[in-house]
Amino acid sequence: MPSISIFEVIGPNMVGPSSSHTAGAVAIALLVKKMFNEPISEVEFVLYGSFAKTYKGHGTDRALLGGIQGFETYDLRIKNSFQLADECGIKYSFRVDEKETEVHPNTVEIHVSGEEGGTMSVRGVSLGGGKVKIVRINGIDVDFTGEYSTLVIRHLDYPGMVAYIATSLSERNVNIAFMRLFREQKGATAYSVVESDEEIPQELLEKLREHPKVEDVMLIQV
């Protein structure tokens, strides 16, 4: 069981009204914003479970759109996130999916498109008390929280990848707290997720990208 800090009890500092439906929604979308390596031009939010049922009343929609614009859970601009998104030209839409029921009650799938033409789909769940986790990227199941500095590396499932990543980290004195590999099928796209207690240097991303089997590297810095 992960240890509970004082500020998980007295906190988070947040815009109301619900830690799971508002603060959690901000947190998921903010992780997506951090993972996506270009400015977001368009976003679609697909809401499941309880998110689908009560998102308007809890401001989950405004919270999600706020997170996508980089707002933290305590940012009062969340309340006006629709207007602010309009002003900076981000297109957004919300869709409710009540057919897929085998999901965590507070689930959102976020599809983003970037100004440079990139796209990404990320599924996140809000676990209560403002805690969240990312459970899927581009159709592949993953599992991380963003509470640590996190590297998400998309690469081909190929021998030596884990060693290459681990060596690159150790060369820069980054201590790995957790490292996991997620893949759908042998030889296809895989995601390596590395979580560290310390800050991960930006130049490490360039180094990792040099490897021919690495397709993309994302960094969530704490």
Next chain:
Amino acid sequence: MDFISGSELLKLCEENHCRISEVMREREASEFGADSEETISRMKEAYRIMKEACHKPLDQPVASIGGLIGGEAAKVRNRRRSGKSICGSMLSKAITYSLAVLEVNASMGLIVAAPTAGSSGVLPGLLLALEEEFSLDDEQIIDGLFTASAVGYLIMRNATVAGAQAGCQAEVGAAAAMAAAAATEIMGGTPKQCMDAATSAIVNLLGLVCDPVAGLVEYPCQNRNVLGAANALVCAEMALSGVEQFIPFDQMVDTMMMVGRSIPFELRETSLGGCAVTDAACRKTCEIFKTK
């Protein structure tokens, strides 16, 4: 210096001749390597946000997102000012501030989830009233918040603070237990008295259902935060008077979880039972979702 139960916490207090707040600060440092000054300054910031939420709607009532609440805090404040309060100054202030925080929460204002957003009025409501009525300073209240977090941590660890899992007893009940312990320590109670206050706070709200109208954290949530603050106050008063609870805190935490599991699904934040399905609530729900 970690502890995983109320009895371990009390033992640590006894061995080190210190208060619960001190043990909790020590734990944060040992478990997370947290710098003590930074921990205190983060707590100060939390208290600043809490206070602002207690005061803001008194002069500028705000409408909630669902439109079910707004303006209640100012009404209670005005009655107290007219000298007619039947609760007396201390309780009337606690009511006012608890109502205010939930009003801010329901209008997408800034609050501190303590332990949750839906129960965020209890702790600031009682503690700010205490600070004003007894001319305390912020530092004493901030110590109380550390004590509260020790109680909240144990409930989170050994039971839950999620209404969806265990009903409102897990939210407002937990908040009341936290506030009761905090108030007891602030007013000079022993660690044992703090835990007694927390225990009786849970006893008193055991089984409390979670039935938000239209699924919104507005009503009856706001009323129940007031109940939580009042409950914490009476439990602290009992504990400070030397009234002991023979059931240990840890057993009440386990019991809360067991009761939570046996609360019907309809009464655990699904809005399928309780207040949420009264005729009046159903009419409100239709109105809210028609206009949205």
